Each structure stands twice: as structure tokens, then as C-alpha cells.
Amino acid sequence: MKKKKVLLVDDEIDFITTLSNRLGMxxxxxxxxxxxxxxxxxxKKQEPDVIVLDLKMPGMYGMEVLRKLSKTNADIQVVxxxxxxxxxxxxxxxxxxxxxxxxxPCDIExxxxxxxGAQQFKMQKMMSAVAFAEAGEYDTAKDIAKDxxxxxxxxxxxxxx
Amino acid sequence: xxxxxxxxxxxxxxxxxxxxxxxxxxxxxxxxxxxxxLAHLTHDIQNHLATIYESAGWxxxxxxxxxxxxxxxxxxxxxxxxxxxxxxxxxxxxxIQKEVEQGSTLSQxxxxxxxxxxxxxxxxxxxxxxxxxxEVLLRxxxxxxxxxxxxxxxxxxxxETDPPIFQLAVFDYVEQLMEGLKSGDCLTLEAGSxxxxxxxxxxxxxxxxxxxSRREEPAGRDFSRDIMEALGGQVYRQTxxxxxxxxxxxxxxxxxxx
Numbered sequence: 001m002k003k004k005k006v007l008l009v010d011d012e013i014d015f016i017t018t019l020s021n022r023l024g025m026x027x028x029x030x031x032x033x034x035x036x037x038x039x040x041x042x043x044k045k046q047e048p049d050v051i052v053l054d055l056k057m058p059g060m061y062g063m064e065v066l067r068k069l070s071k072t073n074a075d076i077q078v079v080x081x082x083x084x085x086x087x088x089x090x091x092x093x094x095x096x097x098x099x100x101x102x103x104x105p106c107d108i109e110x111x112x113x114x115x116x117g118a119q120q121f122k123m124q125k126m127m128s129a130v131a132f133a134e135a136g137e138y139d140t141a142k143d144i145a146k147d148x149x150x151x152x153x154x155x156x157x158x159x160x161x
Numbered sequence: 162x163x164x165x166x167x168x169x170x171x172x173x174x175x176x177x178x179x180x181x182x183x184x185x186x187x188x189x190x191x192x193x194x195x196x197x198x199l200a201h202l203t204h205d206i207q208n209h210l211a212t213i214y215e216s217a218g219w220x221x222x223x224x225x226x227x228x229x230x231x232x233x234x235x236x237x238x239x240x241x242x243x244x245x246x247x248x249x250x251x252x253x254x255x256x257i258q259k260e261v262e263q264g265s266t267l268s269q270x271x272x273x274x275x276x277x278x279x280x281x282x283x284x285x286x287x288x289x290x291x292x293x294x295x296e297v298l299l300r301x302x303x304x305x306x307x308x309x310x311x312x313x314x315x316x317x318x319x320x321e322t323d324p325p326i327f328q329l330a331v332f333d334y335v336e337q338l339m340e341g342l343k344s345g346d347c348l349t350l351e352a353g354s355x356x357x358x359x360x361x362x363x364x365x366x367x368x369x370x371x372x373x374s375r376r377e378e379p380a381g382r383d384f385s386r387d388i389m390e391a392l393g394g395q396v397y398r399q400t401x402x403x404x405x406x407x408x409x410x411x412x413x414x415x416x417x418x419x
Contacts, residue, residue, distance in 0.1 A: 012211070014216070014256050025226075056304070083207030105211040106211075
């Protein structure tokens with residue numbers, strides 16, 4: 001079965017390293033990058049299922065990363081984790097269909113639950129897309145799963161299971 | 162080739178400005194700077210707290226884990242024959258101390274900055290007043306990816322000024338310069354006494370013909386000039402060897418304007 005990938009994006013190195021360790025202790029393996037550019041580069045090479053994304057980072061702002069992802073990799077589930085948190089940011093992230101919006105500091109169990117929830121949500125979305133595709137309703141399948149590549153992977157995945 | 166231009170204040174150009182407009186404009190700008198400073202610094206303090214929270218959480222995780230699978234993990238740190246391996250714990254305790262120190266410095270600067278906003282015209286050390294907005298300037302530039310280097314020549318530099326407006330002036334001119342810069346560029350802020358003045362010199366690559374347009378001193382009404390006029394200061398703009406320099410000059414207390 002395909003290993004679920006989680007990417008953490010934050011410029012606070014001590015914070016994100018410790019968070020990654022603690023998630024690892026809870027069975028959630030993560031990769032870490034430190035700014036928005038690196039996050040987009042990572043996504044080009046290996047699409048994660050879930051991204052935990054800080055908003056205020058040097059260079060590219062997290063919201064800009066979310067905006068780009070919503071156009072190019074809409075199936076990736078994004079959990080915003082920020083110390084910045086304005087109401088406007090929260091509304092904008094909802095509009096861009098982020099899976100969740102959490103404020104730092106955040107209880108580790110809550111974060112782990114949301115990451116698992118995001119993974120499950122993506123999986124369910126792909127399953128229903130595959131089901132529609134198998135029933136010949138390709139347009140509906142495409143509407144559900146925005147990324148055709150992800151749909152193919154999901155199709156193979158469900159056959160394997 | 163080098164050119165130095167002294168910026169004209171509104172009074173000198175004959176532009177008619179109502180005193181009330183300037184006061185209102187300054188007050189609004191002051192509020193904007195204040196709210197941005199609050200947003201920047203509280204965000205950073207929040208980040209320090211989050212790191213402390215995670216480090217404490219990591220230690221708690223290890224100490225609390227009871228189930229069999231995770232005892233192995235705890236066992237990595239508490240070996241019977243060799244005693245506990247405290248290195249990772251000490252590392253996290255160091256992180257906590259470092260984050261508390263940094264957060265406390267930020268909070269102290271924010272506190273000083275907030276108190277400064279209550280002050281009206283007084284004789285103050287120019288360096289101290291600058292230092293209070295140092296963090297705000299660093300975050301402001303960091304957000305754009307511009308590297309801000311601060312060089313303070315810490316000689317006594319007492320100036321008679323309106324401290325919050327002085328901070329506003331520096332903030333505004335730094336922002337002006339950053340408009341034409343891109344991520345990775347460097348902006349230098351030097352401060353020190355020179356020729357009977359306290360000078361704040363801002364140097365950046367000359368944005369003209371480089372990657373943007375330079376915001377020149379406009380002919381008409383300009384808010385930055387209003388600020389400098391309110392402070393009784395002068396602005397000089399200079400281009401030389403691909404560098405663009407804005408100097409804000411204030412007369413040192415006890416010296417006459419030349």
C-alpha cells in the first residue's frame with residue numbers, strides 16, 4: 001500500500017523539528033521544509049497527501065503557497081498551523097479550501113487527529129472518484145478528484161487493497 | 162557619478178498644507194506603524210511560545226509513555242547500565258531557555274516602543290529610539306526577503322525630537338526604499354553622529370534600471386516630507402556607484418541649525 005506522506009512547512013526550525021519528532025512518535029511520518037519555495041519544489045517531486053503549512057514565512061507567504069496549490073494540486077489537503085492567525089486569513093484559507101486552520105501553540109493530539117482526518121478525507125474523495133470513473137461517469141470523477149494523476153494512483157491503490 | 166539632492170520641505174516649495182491635515186495624517190500613520198509593530202512582534206512572541214510548548218511537550222511525551230511499544234523509545238534515554246542519556250533533554254531545555262530569552266527581549270522592546278508612543282517633544286538618545294523599532298524593521302524586511310543590516314555607531318546622540326514621529330519617519334523611508342527592492346537584496350541602515358547631526362543613512366542598490374522604479378521625491382504634497390518637517394529634520398538623496406542613499410539628518414541637541 002502507498003505510504004501516506006505528510007509535509008511540514010515552517011521557518012521556525014526548532015519548532016518544526018520537534019513537531020516532526022512528536023508526530024513521528026504518534027505514527028505520522030513527516031518531511032520538513034523551511035519556506036514556501038521549498039514546499040512547492042517538494043510538491044513537484046513527490047506529492048504529499050497532507051501539508052501542514054505556516055502562514056508567515058520569509059519570501060513566499062503561506063497563503064500564496066495555498067493559492068498556488070489550490071490551482072495546481074487541489075487534491076493535497078492543507079492544514080494551516082500559524083501563530084499569525086487573523087480572521088481574514090482564516091476566511092481566505094477556507095475560501096481556498098484548506099482542510100483546517102489551527103493556531104499555534106496547538107495540542108499535539110489535536111494536530112495529529114486533524115492530519116489523520118485530512119488523510120482520510122483525501123482517501124474517501126479518491127475512492128468515490130474511482131467509483132464514479134468505474135461507473136463511466138468520468139466528468140463527475142474528474143470534478144471530485146482534481147488531479148488526474150492522483151486518481152490513477154488511487155485506482156491502483158484500491159485494486160491492490 | 163554621484164548626485165546629492167536635498168529634499169525640499171513643503172514650506173520651502175510653497176505647497177500649502179493645513180496643519181490639521183498633517184496632524185491627522187501623522188496620527189493615522191502612527192497608528193498604522195503601531196498596529197504593524199504589534200502584529201509583527203506578537204506573532205514572533207507567539208512563535209517563541211509555540212517552540213517552548215513543543216519542547217516541553219516532547220519531554221512530557223517521553224516521560225509519560227507507558228505502553229510497551231513506546232517503552233522502547235523511553236529506554237533509549239534511560240539505560241540501566243549507563244544511566245540516563247540526558248543529551249536530548251538538555252537540548253530541549255536549552256531551546257526553552259533560548260526561546261524565553263528571545264521572547265523576553267522582544268516583549269521588552271515592544272513594551273518600550275509602546276511607552277514611547279506616549280511621548281511628545283523631548284531630548285532623547287537617537288540610538289535608543291531607533292533600537293526600539295529595530296525588531297519591527299527586521300521583520301518588515303524579512304517579510305519581503307530583503308536583508309536588513311543595522312550598523313549603529315553607538316556614540317552619544319542626543320536629539321530634540323518627537324520620538325514616535327522620528328520612528329515613523331525611519332519606518333516610512335525604509336518602506337519607501339524597500340518598494341523597489343526584491344527578495345535577496347540588502348538594505349543597510351547606519352546611524353551615528355556626524356557634522357553636528359544625528360544621521361540615519363539608508364543604503365540600497367539603486368532600483369532605477371535595476372528591477373523597479375525608484376520613488377523619487379515628488380514635486381507636490383508628500384507625506385514623508387511632512388513627517389520630516391514635523392521633526393525639523395532634513396532628507397538627502399544620493400545616487401552613487403549603483404547605490405541609492407537616503408540620509409535623514411537631525412540636529413544634535415544644543416547645536417544650532419546651519
